[in-house]
Amino acid sequence: MAVRGASILVVDDTTVNQVLLRALLEKEGFQVEVADSASEAIAHVIKRAPDLVLLDVMMPEVNGFEACRQLQKLPTMRDVPIIFITALDDRQSKIKGLQTGAVDYITKPFARDEVLARINVHLNLRTARLQLLQEDKMAALGQLVAGLAHEINNPISFIHGNLQHTQDYTHNLMALIDAYGAAYPEPPESVRQCAEDIDLAFLREDLPQMMQSMTAGTKRIRDIVRALRLFARLEEADCKAIDLHESLESCLLFLNHRLVPRKEFPAIEIVRQYDVELPQVTCYAGALNQALMNVIVNAIDALEDKIQEGGELNFQPNLKITTHSISDSSVEISIADNGIGMSETVRSRVFEQFYTTKIMGRGAGLGLSVAQQIIEEQHKGKLLCSSTLGQGSEFQIQLPLTQTSV
Incomplete structure (x- = not known):
């Protein structure tokens, strides 16, 4: 499965290889950064860790093997796969590269299908590993x-x-x-x-x-x-009927430390517009709690980003949560913020795995992707997003009242 939106750092001192790989990867929807040396690669990683590194072995000053060792010492690179790209095809070089910590080899000249296949395999493995860790x-x-x-x-x-x-x-x-x-x-x-x-x-x-x-x-x-x-129903695996309002309130309770006033941020006002006659929803309660938490966290991040920008005088951050029935067989939860908002380009990619515009340390770009997977694949619902840059975003979670297979 192709992992569109993932960020890839290409470390190669040859301009031709940089141009070739950038063109190939960007055409497939990847975000690509390039570096000419180990020191430049480290500077890139410190600023923002990529999802995967393509690292040339034969470079002046510091070769790829030593560059790999230096990169892996950085805390943000502990789970980032490194693939060597090299003209060396001997067995000893490959063994040395794998012992150094690389996960794979791509030999020059590049074969398009092989490059994409190897990259996607290791990105999917990383996704699965991160999701298992999160679970x-x-x-x-x-x-x-x-x-x-x-x-x-x-x-x-x-x-x-x-x-x-x-x-x-x-x-x-x-x-x-x-x-x-x-x-x-x-x-x-x-x-x-x-x-x-x-x-x-x-x-x-x-x-x-x-x-x-x-x-x-x-x-x-x-x-x-x-x-x-x-x-605490997170570990429950069975479908059961739950009160969505109770789930929302439990998520807000867990995030209360980010809603109350702090040194850098004013209090976030929570506006609740709950449908008092909202029926219970049969769902996987623990998984749905995780999805709700991810969407609410994303909204809080957007509010904090707007506060840090400081562009609006006397800005009062608020989070509006609305619930209502949209038919006899489905309900909708709307989570809207008046935060930083998104451009149409960002909005169109917001559910892609690893795609993130947040600063380093604010997440791996999996939160909304996981939420979409839980809501759409596990619960046969819909997760929709609308946004206006500078004004805020709204996420609509639509869920069927019952699950067809329990």
Whole structure:
């Protein structure tokens, strides 16, 4: 399967080879950067890591074998495949290249079909490896969250359950004090002094408010635990009927640290327009949670990019989430932001594997691609995108209410 949109770094000191490979790869939809030497390649990689490197063996100053060693020392290159391109066809050179860390060899003169086949094989292997790593991370996260939710839920349930009794007892004690005051309007000096020392008037006013605050606090923790349990369905493999609003809220809870005001960013306003009559959707809950999370993260990234650009005075970032039925058999979730937006060129490629316009460290360009795969291939739905550069983007997730094969 061809991996359009992947970025490839060609490291070759021969201009003819650079031009030939660039023309061949760009025609197939790859993003291509070129470097003349190992030092220039390292400078490229530090700025932005590619998805694959084509590295010439015979270069002046630093040969390809040493360049491969230097590149692999960089943290961002740990999972990036390196393919040697060379006129050397002897067995020892190939073994040395593979021992150095390269994954394959392409010999000169280039054969178009061979070059593309080898590149696509290793890009697809990298995609599969990264997706497995992501699935493992999400499954581990789900197990961790489920464990934490269980450990938190037991003591907080005990506290929450006893708070109502504590409020009742407090109310009874206050009633006793009132009855005593009515029976003995002129209490002994020792009782009067004690009431003054403990500031009984303030205590009577503040204690009920304190109990209400404690009750509200434990309720909030119980709500968080419930959301954690919902999100922890990541490891579940079976189809089941779920409340999409609960899934959305659990994702927002996990991303709350990016929604609240921070040093560099103002708070992101969440605008919810939920259809209260939205039916439940039968789906793979864990996978769908991951897709929703990826789309929301992408929207937050777009908002932060616009804030960092600083072009709009008093910019108020907001994320609008809308749900509604679009037919008797399907529903739609809309996730819209007023962030940086996309040009039509970027929008048309936004679901391509490895395609990203984000700075290094912000992701490998798999988030929206994975979301599309989960929604369209696994759930037979649709993931659509519309965007206006400088104004924001909207992602529409359309899902059938039931899955044909469970």
